[in-house]
Amino acid sequence: MEASVNRIIQSSLVDGPGSRTVIFMQGCNMSCLYCHNPETQNASPKAKHYSLEELFDLIEKHQDFIEGVTFSGGECTLQHEFIIAFYKLLHERTKLTLFLDTNGLVSSDIMIDLINHSDGLMIDLKAFSQDCHRALTYTDNSAVKENIRLAAQSGKLHEVRLTLVEDFNDDPDELSAYFDFVLALPGDTRLKIIPYSPFGVKGSFGHKRAYPKEKYDLLVAMGQRILKDRVLKVWYNWRK
Amino acid sequence: MNSNDDIKIEEIINSDKLQYHEKRANLAREAENLLSYVDVSDQVKSAMKSGILHDMNEGNRPYRPRYILPDYKKFLEQGSAYLNIEPPKDFYEAVNALLILYRYVPSITGYPVYVGQIDDCLEPFADTVTPIELEKLMRMLLINIDRTLPSAFVHMNIGPKETRVGRLVIQLERELKKTIPNVSLKYDPDITPDDFAKYAIESALDVIKPYFVNHRLMSSQLGDDYGVVSCYNTLRIGGGAHTLCRINLKEISKSAENYNDFKENKLKDAVIALAELTNAKTKYLVEKSRFFESSFLANEGIIDLEKFTTMPAVYGLYECVEILSGEKMGHSEMANSMAEEIVKLFYDYIKSEPAVYCGGTEGKHGVHAQSNIDTDVDVTPGVRIKYGEEPGVFDHMLLSSKLHKYFDTGCSDIYVFEETAKGNIDGMLEIIKGAIKNGIRILSVNCESSEFIRITGYLVKKKDIERYFNGGLLREDSVVLGAESLMPGHLLDRKVKGLNGSVSK
Numbered sequence: 203m204e205a206s207v208n209r210i211i212q213s214s215l216v217d218g219p220g221s222r223t224v225i226f227m228q229g230c231n232m233s234c235l236y237c238h239n240p241e242t243q244n245a246s247p248k249a250k251h252y253s254l255e256e257l258f259d260l261i262e263k264h265q266d267f268i269e270g271v272t273f274s275g276g277e278c279t280l281q282h283e284f285i286i287a288f289y290k291l292l293h294e295r296t297k298l299t300l301f302l303d304t305n306g307l308v309s310s311d312i313m314i315d316l317i318n319h320s321d322g323l324m325i326d327l328k329a330f331s332q333d334c335h336r337a338l339t340y341t342d343n344s345a346v347k348e349n350i351r352l353a354a355q356s357g358k359l360h361e362v363r364l365t366l367v368e369d370f371n372d373d374p375d376e377l378s379a380y381f382d383f384v385l386a387l388p389g390d391t392r393l394k395i396i397p398y399s400p401f402g403v404k405g406s407f408g409h410k411r412a413y414p415k416e417k418y419d420l421l422v423a424m425g426q427r428i429l430k431d432r433v434l435k436v437w438y439n440w441r442k
Numbered sequence: 443m444n445s446n447d448d449i450k451i452e453e454i455i456n457s458d459k460l461q462y463h464e465k466r467a468n469l470a471r472e473a474e475n476l477l478s479y480v481d482v483s484d485q486v487k488s489a490m491k492s493g494i495l496h497d498m499n500e501g502n503r504p505y506r507p508r509y510i511l512p513d514y515k516k517f518l519e520q521g522s523a524y525l526n527i528e529p530p531k532d533f534y535e536a537v538n539a540l541l542i543l544y545r546y547v548p549s550i551t552g553y554p555v556y557v558g559q560i561d562d563c564l565e566p567f568a569d570t571v572t573p574i575e576l577e578k579l580m581r582m583l584l585i586n587i588d589r590t591l592p593s594a595f596v597h598m599n600i601g602p603k604e605t606r607v608g609r610l611v612i613q614l615e616r617e618l619k620k621t622i623p624n625v626s627l628k629y630d631p632d633i634t635p636d637d638f639a640k641y642a643i644e645s646a647l648d649v650i651k652p653y654f655v656n657h658r659l660m661s662s663q664l665g666d667d668y669g670v671v672s673c674y675n676t677l678r679i680g681g682g683a684h685t686l687c688r689i690n691l692k693e694i695s696k697s698a699e700n701y702n703d704f705k706e707n708k709l710k711d712a713v714i715a716l717a718e719l720t721n722a723k724t725k726y727l728v729e730k731s732r733f734f735e736s737s738f739l740a741n742e743g744i745i746d747l748e749k750f751t752t753m754p755a756v757y758g759l760y761e762c763v764e765i766l767s768g769e770k771m772g773h774s775e776m777a778n779s780m781a782e783e784i785v786k787l788f789y790d791y792i793k794s795e796p797a798v799y800c801g802g803t804e805g806k807h808g809v810h811a812q813s814n815i816d817t818d819v820d821v822t823p824g825v826r827i828k829y830g831e832e833p834g835v836f837d838h839m840l841l842s843s844k845l846h847k848y849f850d851t852g853c854s855d856i857y858v859f860e861e862t863a864k865g866n867i868d869g870m871l872e873i874i875k876g877a878i879k880n881g882i883r884i885l886s887v888n889c890e891s892s893e894f895i896r897i898t899g900y901l902v903k904k905k906d907i908e909r910y911f912n913g914g915l916l917r918e919d920s921v922v923l924g925a926e927s928l929m930p931g932h933l934l935d936r937k938v939k940g941l942n943g944s945v946s947k
């Protein structure tokens with residue numbers, strides 16, 4: 203069994219709890235307009251292939267420095283068999299944890315299997331209304347919402363992630379429905395709100411400006427009124 | 443005196459750039475260098491000429507040790523007859539006594555490189571004042587050090603225990619955002635509470651201070667009474683270093699026919715010359731200039747010759763390995779093992795050379811990785827990886843940990859993290875614990891958005907560097923050093939560690 207990997211970042215402090223190594227899997231089942239890793243979307247001759255043992259060896263030698271690994275992408279759930287096998291290996295031989303960073307677009311059977319073979323999940327809900335989700339990703343979000351509910355029920359949902367794109371998914375009505383959805387989830391599911399940034403984005407969206415700070419603060423405040431401290435803020439100081 | 447000397451001295455006296463005390467220091471150096479060099483063999487002279495051996499421009503006739511670590515705690519317990527100071531009874535008197543003594547501690551720069559294990563010194567007096575007074579006094583102490591000892595080699599130590607004084611040092615240094623003093627936290631995961639360590643990490647990501655010192659490793663080699671001084675030198679409290687001379691591994695490798703010739707002959711010859719020069723200077727300092735007989739610090743037991751040592755050093759390992767193997771440290775197993783082999787060989791060679799007045803490291807020379815000076819061009823500090831060529835941060839740390847263990851008088855690496863590190867202090871603590879567990883000796887974590895930048899071994903404000911290049915007057919001698927070493931060392935290329943991964947999936 204082999205994984206197709208776009209790249210590995212040894213040290214990340216933003217992909218789940220603690221210090222983690224992130225494995226960006228090759229291939230995706232969405233085509234988001236604002237994708238920051240468009241090179242991961244399709245199969246690519248540049249992708250590296252790792253057997254379970256090869257990947258394990260890479261991770262194991264750094265185990266003193268990390269709390270675990272995060273599979274990201276691309277869309278990691280497309281390679282669920284590898285991930286599940288890797289989870290077993292990791293738990294058998296180390297104390298490291300395995301997290302998934304996923305767009306949630308996967309059948310519920312596979313999602314349940316992945317929930318059982320991971321320690322935590324970060325799931326994107328890229329837009330609340332079906333229209334908006336389609337416009338942004340060319341896919342439906344009903345499965346995504348269902349999978350978020352499943353993950354929340356299991357207690358392993360680390361956070362839901364929303365990237366705010368100006369004039370796309372930041373309409374107040376759209377957002378208030380989004381916040382209500384998160385509020386109704388079982389457990390204290392947290393919502394991370396990320397401002398859009400144009401870096402690395404290809405196509406028409408590459409010309410879109412970075413999300414303005416005042417608007418971001420306003421919408422975060424709106425989220426906090428509904429979700430209280432379950433809203434997580436991320437602000438990148440691009441203009442250093 | 444020849445007319446060249448006349449001109450040099452006149453230039454100093456008539457300079458409109460130098461302050462009075464800078465003129466005085468420069469004049470003293472010129473006077474010292476009017477005398478001939480200490481007696482050394484022709485081999486040493488030719489090694490110096492060829493750039494293999496370097497004496498760090500310490501001067502022709504050493505008359506004070508390079509680095510001194512007064513036992514400030516002892517001083518506070520016994521007072522000083524020479525200074526007519528009684529043992530302090532409260533925090534006010536203790537701070538006053540320290541500030542007085544600082545003015546009497548020599549070093550190669552003229553300013554003390556060590557201002558004490560400040561928590562051990564002052565915590566015993568903390569109950570003699572109210573918490574508000576305590577903070578005020580600590581603030582005054584730190585500002586006084588910054589303004590009266592304007593050298594970025596001034597270094598203060600805290601930890602591994604958490605104390606009120608230690609916490610205040612971190613809090614105030616973060617708030618005051620000044621360069622001086624450097625602060626090192628002795629860190630031992632079994633003694634230092636996580637909460638205190640995280641407080642220190644938050645500060646380090648903001649203002650680079652404190653650095654994290656592997657307390658368990660250090661105390662196993664030097665005992666508990668060690669200090670971190672100047673730019674990452676580790677020496678015994680009450681002791682210090684007579685001198686620091688260094689060999690340029692890059693130059694040595696260029697003179698070698700092949701790796702074997704390097705190992706068997708060229709490195710060995712260089713180490714013999716290094717030891718000879720080190721011993722000659724040390725003997726001169728102790729026996730001719732009679733520093734330890736004349737200094738009141740020695741007479742009153744605040745320093746002790748028995749605790750001093752020497753610091754023969756290497757630098758340029760990165761280029762040396764590249765020349766000898768054709769491969770890059772950090773990116774090839776072969777280069778990595780060659781790096782370790784060279785370092786171990788240096789250690790074995792220098793430890794078996796005769797040594798004088800090295801009681802501080804059990805009668806043998808101390809071993810040091812020197813982190814460059816401003817005139818170095820195209821040569822990487824100590825045993826570090828060239829700026830911009832670092833591998834992934836954990837691979838980097840694993841390599842450092844293999845090399846650091848040989849340098850009992852100091853070795854360090856700088857790891858720069860992205861700004862996102864500030865949002866995940868728990869993750870940073872895990873990384874630091876991993877580094878310590880793997881035997882990294884001293885690490886400084888820097889955040890790319892920090893206002894400060896670590897030049898090879900010391901710290902300057904980015905603002906001051908700009909000011910220097912725009913011709914402004916600067917108070918700190920090391921800012922001048924720093925601004926110049928920016929150019930040759932390509933420091934700003936330094937790789938930012940951490941992530942550049944997706945911000946949205």
Ligand code: SF4
Nearest residue numbers: 230232234237276947
């Ligand atoms: S799901 Fe992620 S990787 Fe896939 S297209 Fe969207 S943003 Fe890109």
